[in-house]
Amino acid sequence: LEFLCGYPAASLQERLYVNKEMQGVLIYTVAGAEGSFGGLVSLCKSKSIGELIKSALHRAKDCASDPICYHTDKQGQGTAGLNLAACYSCALLPETSCEEFNSFLDRKLVVDKKIGFIVDRK
Structure with a gap:
């Protein structure tokens, strides 16, 4: 993910939301000199996020x-x-x-x- 969005891995943080009805993950960072929110936001488009998940499963x-x-x-x-x-x-x-x-x-x-x-x- 760090190579795609422009932020170093240490700058990205995650929060998991899990209960019986739904699950979610929030990946966030603080804007600064390391990258821009645009790189992270653009990865959330439907095609991009699906490809990211497939890639992560393949690498796992x-x-x-x-x-x-x-x-x-x-x-x-x-x-x-x-x-x-x-x-x-x-x-x-x-x-x-x-x-x-x-x-x-x-x-x-x-x-x-x-x-x-x-x-x-x-």
Whole structure:
């Protein structure tokens, strides 16, 4: 996302909104010398956002540290072992960007063929 909108990753922040009826994600930043809101706003157009999601799902399938990253089982990795298939090569964000401090992350829950929430979509 940082390469497409013009902001460095440490300048972007996210907030998740989740309940039974709906879910949402807010990606925001403070305007400054690093980039412009126009780059971030233009990514929210219907075609752009769909392509961003497809690209993110495709990239979540692989990590430079696989198979070690993907096959981390019960012991976990990261702070207090709170992450499973997530490392600095694939899923972790700068600490200022993630409101949950990069905890409870697992690529398997999204893209795994047996337990993932998202199945392969063309």
